[in-house]
Amino acid sequence: MSNQNNQLLKLLGLGFGVAVTVGGTIGTGILRKPGQIAALIGEPWIIMLLWLAVGIYAILGVLCAIELAVSMPQAGSWYVYAKRAFGNYFGFVTGITSWFGTVAALGFGAYTMSEYIGLLLPNTVDFIQFIAIFLLIILTLFHWLGTKSAGKSQEILALIKGLGLLLFVIVCFIFGSNPTGAEVNQVVTNTVIPMTIVSVIGALQAIFYTYDGWHTATYFTEENADPVKTLPKSMLMGVVSIIVIYLLVNGAILYVLPADQLANSKLAAADTISYIFGDGYSKIITLFLMISILGIVNAQIMFAPRVVFSMGRDGLFFKATTKVNAMGTPSVAMPLTALLSILLIISGKDTCDKLSNIATFFFVLSYAAGFAALIKLRYDEPELPRPFKAPWFPYLPILLIVLSLLFLGGAVYSDIDSSIYALVFLVISYPLFLLIRKLNND
DSSP states (O other), rough: OOTTOOOOOBBBOOOHHHHHHTTTOOHHHHHHHHHHHHHHHHHHHHHHHHHHHHHHHHHHHHHHHHHHHHHHHTTTHHHHHHHHHOOHHHHHHHHHHHHHHHHHHHHHHHHHHHHHHHHHHHHGGGGGHHHHHHHHHHHHHHHHOHHHHHHHHHHHHHHHHHHHHHHHHHHHHHHOOOOOHHHHHHHHHHHOOOOOOOHHHHHHHHHHHHHHTTTTGGGGGBBBHHHHHHHHHHHHHHHHHHOOOOHHHHHHHHHHHHHHHTTTTTHHHHHHHHHOOOOOOOHHHHHHHHHHHHHHHHHHHHHHHHHHHHHHHHHHHHHGGGGGTTTTBTTTTHHHHHHHHHHHHHHHHHHHHHHHHHHHHHHHHHHHHHHHHHHHHHOOOSSSSOSSSSSSSHHHHHHHHHHHHHHHHHHHOOOOHHHHHHHHHHHHHHHHHHHHHHHHOO
16 A cells, blocks of 8 residues: 555654653663773762763753754654755755664664574574564564554553663662672772773763664654644653663662672673672573663664655655655655665674764764754744744754764764764765765756
8 A cells, every 4th residue: 555645644642752762762772881981980970970961961952852843843853954954965964874874773783682682592693694684674564564553662662671671770779789888999999990081081972872862753753743742741751761760770780780890891781680699680681682672773763764755855865765655654765774774784793883883973963963953043044933942042052062073073083993984974975965966857
């Protein structure tokens, strides 16, 4: 069945907005990154402060994103805002990098999930690549059934994820016994490197990674039954929930796990459970990691096609991507997204890993473009209906642009190889833009 008008369907509401914010943000990062951050920082109160600081950045970013989303309720998020404010080429760069970055993250997520399946079922280790591909095919077929069922699945996965993390926190504080202050001071003195500006930047990069996704609901504004009413509530509720969960989980891990073990932990949550109950129980966290990754992959395969759908509608991508089936699914853009992710999986995990690092660079670049678009549109289009206005204008978006650029500077400094690839792509983006325009005009 086809959708004669190729229109996305207005089937989503408040519950989905909260679910896709939580589900599209909370993944493996919160369960893996605390050890890396502890090794860089050491002091528990500074660790908690950094997590809170990035959470505040996300809340402030949400305030800006809401204004943009409800004043331009179209699929595509940052692409839509950058194109409106700065023209077709800038919009193209923002859109294509946003889409390709999510494609890379989608392939990386599916591959990582298959690795965890290998840990639970050792006989499948030799088939990890095939499992990752099979997972994406199954998700593509499921999402083909329509926006309504896909949205409900996201709500269920987000609920399981949130309840699971809260259960983890409760178990830690009930059954864990934290080391004494003297023990903590001795271990920190002996094992943790001195905190420097570089280590703080490294910790912030890790935390930024775990918060990426706070804007996910904006990709679905066009499909929201009443975005003016529900989007501000859903995005703010979602981000506040994420901050609370992240602080509680970090507090629980810091409460239970000795500093030397935490600083050397690659999977802090699993090591915390093992420390309390023994090694056999770490598989529980592995199973939860799979569910957590599934929630993010499920969200990514929903929102990434909306970007190229919107670009195709504006003549900045292949026209075929504008097709929508009767159930509201972008019927070409979605399988195209999955296919490209599968090709990345076939190329190997190292490729997916490298591209996911580049993706983080592009994601933050998209944030900066969005915040800059908010400023420009306020001055260029004062008559544009704005049912919600970001407070403290223009100081808030300027602050967020500065913070985003500082993060990008830190990313370039700490991972020059990935940054070079990102910059090379930006150089070739203009010829690519001209080629797409020519193909659409022929």
